[in-house]
Amino acid sequence: MNRESLLMGYYEALHTAIGPCHWWPGETPFEIAVGAILVQNTNWKNVEKAIHNLKENDALTIRGLRKLSIDELQDLIRPSGFFKIKSERLTNFLSFLDEKSADCITDLAAFETADLRQQLLSVKGIGPETADSILLYALGKPIFVVDAYTRRIFNRHMLIHEDIEYHELQDFFMDVLNEDVELFNEYHALIVKAAKKWCKKTNPDCTNCPLGEFLKN
Known part of the structure; x- marks a missing residue:
């Protein structure tokens, strides 16, 4: 065979x-991307608690997440563990979206897959598994x-x-x-x-x- x-x-x-x-659980592409970052070094049940907190505070959008102070963000994602590190990674991801002039995460889908993958991997805190999860589940890229x-x-x-x-x-x-x-x-x-x-x-x-x-x- x-x-x-x-x-x-x-x-x-x-x-x-x-x-x-x-799979992947998430109501929007941005929620899926946030979940892919938060699930690093933890289980999905803990991520669900953090996602719930963000939703309850209208912070599970690009605009909503940007409005949070770093202390507010860390408090909301605390259930996912390593909340200080993950808050920095989420902030880095938001900066990446700014650099790409992406008002919506799906704007990134216009990039060719291999090129976008390399760009995601250049974001501090985003490794291959996280990058590929964002590409496949949030952006519908075949990887x-x-x-x-x-x-x-x-x-x-x-x-x-x-x-x-x-x-x-x-x-x-x-x-x-x-x-x-x-x-x-x-x-x-x-x-x-x-x-x-x-x-x-x-x-x-x-x-x-x-x-x-x-x-x-």
Whole structure:
């Protein structure tokens, strides 16, 4: 079985078992981008609390976030952890939008994907996973997001090495899959859910994992 057939087989097995994921959670592209920054080094439940605080204070827009003092911003995003660092990263992102004369985050979609990715990576505090999450989920750009869950599952199946770096892991998918925003979106979400439900860091439930059944066939 070639890699494309294998990866699509994994996708179909997970999609059949889990169903549509409707990921990334967020009502607007800007909310998705803010969530991508806040979720660094924490879990989504903590981010939801911070997002709720921002919404309650009409601060989940570019204009609303700019109106906050640094102390106000830090207090609202405190549940996400590392709130001082993350407030600085959000401020850096707002400055980036200013530099690009982006009144709305979707204005960035006019840039070519590879160029915009490099520009996002130049923003202090935005790394590859965060940049790619913004590109895919907020701007609808065809780029595959990988993370620790991706590394865990595919390393356990001996398809990648344990110390594979981000871009090599990303290429493992993008070199063979069609550049399809919906596919990339759903695939990453399925990987995250599978890792949390079956392929846990400790005590993985390999017996009930749909990928195990797929590999048997």
